[in-house]
Amino acid sequence: xxxxxxxxxxxxxxxxxxxxxxxxxxxxxxxxxxxxxxxxxxxxxxxxxxxxxxxxxxxxxxxxxxxxxxxxxxxxxxxxxxxxxxxxxxxxxxxxxxxxxxxxxxxxxxxxxxxxxxxxxxxxxxxxxxxxxxxxxxxxxxxxxxxxxxxxxxxxxxxxxxxxxxxxxxxxxxxxxxxxxxxxxxxxxxxxxxxxxxxxxxxxxxxxxxxxxxxxxxxxxxxxxxxxxxxxxxxxxxxxxxxxxxxxxxxxxxxxxxxxxxxxxxxxxxxxxxxxxxxxxxxxxxxxxxxxxxxxxxxxxxxxxxxxxxxxxxxxxxx
Amino acid sequence: xxxxxxxxxxxxxxxxxxxxxxxxxxxxxxxxxxxxxxxxxxxxxxxxxxxxxxxxxxxxxxxxxxxxxxxxxxxxxxxxxxxxxxxxxxxxxxxxxxxxxxxxxxxxxxxxxxxxxxxxxxxxxxxxx
Numbered sequence: 001x002x003x004x005x006x007x008x009x010x011x012x013x014x015x016x017x018x019x020x021x022x023x024x025x026x027x028x029x030x031x032x033x034x035x036x037x038x039x040x041x042x043x044x045x046x047x048x049x050x051x052x053x054x055x056x057x058x059x060x061x062x063x064x065x066x067x068x069x070x071x072x073x074x075x076x077x078x079x080x081x082x083x084x085x086x087x088x089x090x091x092x093x094x095x096x097x098x099x100x101x102x103x104x105x106x107x108x109x110x111x112x113x114x115x116x117x118x119x120x121x122x123x124x125x126x127x128x129x130x131x132x133x134x135x136x137x138x139x140x141x142x143x144x145x146x147x148x149x150x151x152x153x154x155x156x157x158x159x160x161x162x163x164x165x166x167x168x169x170x171x172x173x174x175x176x177x178x179x180x181x182x183x184x185x186x187x188x189x190x191x192x193x194x195x196x197x198x199x200x201x202x203x204x205x206x207x208x209x210x211x212x213x214x215x216x217x218x219x220x221x222x223x224x225x226x227x228x229x230x231x232x233x234x235x236x237x238x239x240x241x242x243x244x245x246x247x248x249x250x251x252x253x254x255x256x257x258x259x260x261x262x263x264x265x266x267x268x269x270x271x272x273x274x275x276x277x278x279x280x281x282x283x284x285x286x287x288x289x290x291x292x293x294x295x296x297x298x299x300x301x302x303x304x305x306x307x308x309x310x311x312x313x314x315x316x317x318x319x
Numbered sequence: 320x321x322x323x324x325x326x327x328x329x330x331x332x333x334x335x336x337x338x339x340x341x342x343x344x345x346x347x348x349x350x351x352x353x354x355x356x357x358x359x360x361x362x363x364x365x366x367x368x369x370x371x372x373x374x375x376x377x378x379x380x381x382x383x384x385x386x387x388x389x390x391x392x393x394x395x396x397x398x399x400x401x402x403x404x405x406x407x408x409x410x411x412x413x414x415x416x417x418x419x420x421x422x423x424x425x426x427x428x429x430x431x432x433x434x435x436x437x438x439x440x441x442x443x444x445x446x447x448x
Contacts, residue, residue, distance in 0.1 A: 072396045072416070073396075074396070107398065108398055108413045108415065109413070134435070134436050134437075135398070135436065138398070138400060138412075138413040138435065138436060139413075140412060178435065178438040179438060180402075180404050180431060180432070180433030180438055180441050181433060181438060181439060181441045182438045182439070183438070183439075220439075221439065222374075222439060223437055223438055223439040279373050279374075280373045280374035280375070281374065281437075282373070282374060282395065282396060282397045283396055283397060
């Protein structure tokens with residue numbers, strides 16, 4: 001990021017007017033909490049710290065819900081908007097260390113859709129870490145298409161963990177074996193694996209968990225939540241910093257609960273209505289010239305010595 | 320024609336071709352009407368449709384006789400699937416907008432089903448003997 005952008009972020013967080021500007025900038029549907037976590041974190045990415053961020057930390061990206069194959073009026077060109085998102089990432093002065101895709105890569109789990117997504121995202125030449133969305137698990141063999149491409153070194157339906165720069169990353173799959181009338185589901189096998197995975201890790205290890213459906217209950221009427229998400233979070237209670245990155249709801253939402261910061265990303269394909277503001281959670285039609293303000297990418301910065309990770313959202317419409 | 324009808328005795332068949340044609344036409348209509356009414360009351364319904372729109376199955380409760388073919392039509396602008404609750408009886412491939420899925424219910428019973436993509440969408444087919 002340039003110095004000028006850093007200064008804008010600083011002023012964004014520091015005072016009330018700046019905070020309101022932030023909220024408008026990030027779009028509707030954002031829940032900000034002033035206490036703990038995010039706004040103060042934004043201040044960290046300031047002019048004074050820009051130099052040190054690169055030296056003693058790293059940056060990674062989150063994109064989500066690219067829905068390649070979607071061609072409806074809400075966005076007839078989901079391929080184009082994904083290309084724009086990747087273009088924004090490619091234009092960053094410092095290349096991010098890697099990128100996380102929190103699922104719904106494709107719209108219908110079709111081979112050509114996976115191919116297209118892979119080609120576009122691969123163009124950024126950044127290491128990728130995926131977790132599937134429910135749209136990636138609807139092929140005839142329920143997940144074979146996804147796992148063939150992204151199942152290497154994963155367990156079960158595609159969960160895994162890895163370490164980078166002192167941070168422990170956990171990719172969870174909560175879109176398989178969904179029960180009728182229910183929410184997202186992790187299942188006992190995955191939960192047991194998770195409990196074991198974090199056992200023995202120092203509580204000062206920053207943890208990043210990423211999964212498609214929000215791990216906390218956002219809006220059960222629309223299935224926006226994970227029925228056994230609380231169980232997963234209980235295994236992470238002792239850690240000083242936990243960042244949860246999700247997608248699925250196609251809008252920004254943020255929540256801070258103790259040491260846990262929850263963040264949902266925008267889609268790169270189409271927006272969805274805010275909870276309860278429409279009859280159903282389907283694609284939301286917005287004026288064509290406003291579409292890109294509803295789509296976007298997220299950048300996550302980790303600085304050594306600061307346990308909390310900083311999440312910055314950029315809409316596709318931003319310059 | 321009126322003259323002939325008023326002068327001919329009722330039990331005698333009409334000799335005019337025009338009148339004969341008229342009587343044949345009326346007879347055909349009467350037979351057809353009887354046949355149609357018999358058909359409507361006795362023939363079983365063999366097809367039923369469930370429309371998917373706005374994340375809802377409509378009707379949510381469908382009652383059919385055993386042997387009925389039920390067709391789901393996705394009129395929503397997001398894909399849906401149709402899966403029975405126990406994942407044993409029927410399962411559609413992903414239905415994009417305007418896609419259809421059909422299943423013929425041969426066994427009586429109550430079939431709870433849901434959308435595999437959006438599990439909060441549920442509905443029921445009740446099959447009578």
